[in-house]
Amino acid sequence: MDTKKKILTIPNVLSMIRIAMIPVIVWLYCVEKNYGWAGGLLLLSGATDVVDGFIARHFHMISDLGKVLDPIADKLTQATVLVCLLMRFPLMVLPLVLMVLKETFMSVTGLLVIRRTGVVISADWHGKAATVLLYATMVLHIFWENISDAQSALFIGASVVMIAISFFLYGRDNVTALKKEKTERESLSANT
Numbered sequence: 001m002d003t004k005k006k007i008l009t010i011p012n013v014l015s016m017i018r019i020a021m022i023p024v025i026v027w028l029y030c031v032e033k034n035y036g037w038a039g040g041l042l043l044l045s046g047a048t049d050v051v052d053g054f055i056a057r058h059f060h061m062i063s064d065l066g067k068v069l070d071p072i073a074d075k076l077t078q079a080t081v082l083v084c085l086l087m088r089f090p091l092m093v094l095p096l097v098l099m100v101l102k103e104t105f106m107s108v109t110g111l112l113v114i115r116r117t118g119v120v121i122s123a124d125w126h127g128k129a130a131t132v133l134l135y136a137t138m139v140l141h142i143f144w145e146n147i148s149d150a151q152s153a154l155f156i157g158a159s160v161v162m163i164a165i166s167f168f169l170y171g172r173d174n175v176t177a178l179k180k181e182k183t184e185r186e187s188l189s190a191n192t
Helices: 010-031 035-058 064-086 090-117 125-143 149-191
Strands: none
Touching: 010 035, 010 064, 035 064, 035 125, 064 090, 064 125, 090 125, 090 149, 125 149
16 A cells, blocks of 8 residues: 555654644643743654654655655744743744744745656755754753853854754755756757
């Protein structure tokens, strides 16, 4: 059976669980001010992200839905936690705004690349590094209640730099793919 079309796979269920954890994290952090539990749930969400990727690749459970659901769960979790952290750490607006800009640009150009070339540009080392650094920054800010302004700014700054690097590299790849497709299309038109 073709697993690409399956909906109920273990990785997809784990992604759905991660999405369902988001309102609980918000409630624990913003309403209950229980940072330990909120941070613990964020760590659990991150662990399920790693596990669902491992299961999908090693047990051949990669599905079309999973290719969409997994990054949606990631970005919703990241954006929501950054918004929660803004209550205590105003500088969190920097990675939040940059992440929204990056993801919007990547979604538009990525869809254009897929539509015009049929090629999906997969995640690269810099995207994974940006995600790991952002999660580390969020977790530190949740658990480390007495983090100094300088330490906070250092971690936030490192995340912003890595997100910016990833934004530039993914953007370059997508724009290059679109230019290449346009050149090939124009060359084909000229030859007919």
